[in-house]
Amino acid sequence: MSLIPKKGTVYVVDDDEAVRDSLQWLLEGKDYRVRCFDSAESFLSRYDAREVACLIVDIRMGGMTGLELQNRLIDNHSPLPVVFITGHGDVPMAVDTMKKGAMDFIQKPFKEDQLLRLV
Numbered sequence: 001m002s003l004i005p006k007k008g009t010v011y012v013v014d015d016d017e018a019v020r021d022s023l024q025w026l027l028e029g030k031d032y033r034v035r036c037f038d039s040a041e042s043f044l045s046r047y048d049a050r051e052v053a054c055l056i057v058d059i060r061m062g063g064m065t066g067l068e069l070q071n072r073l074i075d076n077h078s079p080l081p082v083v084f085i086t087g088h089g090d091v092p093m094a095v096d097t098m099k100k101g102a103m104d105f106i107q108k109p110f111k112e113d114q115l116l117r118l119v
Helices: 017-028 040-046 066-075 091-099 112-118
Strands: 009-013 033-037 053-058 082-086 104-107
Touching: 009 017, 009 040, 017 033, 017 112, 033 040, 040 053, 040 066, 053 066, 066 082, 066 091, 082 091, 082 112, 091 104, 104 112
Parallel strands: 009 033, 009 053, 053 082, 082 104
Antiparallel strands: none
């Protein structure tokens, strides 16, 4: 099931530039608009809740974590679907994010088709 229609926006929030660049290349190749951010704070300062979009976010980043970003979005009643990506996750963390409404929680490295099915 796709979270957003083609030509929708995918926000990518990850403090690793190589991950952001890779995801941008992959998603733009599938005709999505991609907006990349190196921190949760940067994303929040530019997020437009009126946009048809989804969010791909790393769990562990400097400053605000992906988990804290999810909580902030929940507090603001944001309808933005969230997909977590991480190289350092565990089952309790995954369960917590899913209980709070995350669409999925996937481990790095992941297969391109796995991510594309989610967006």
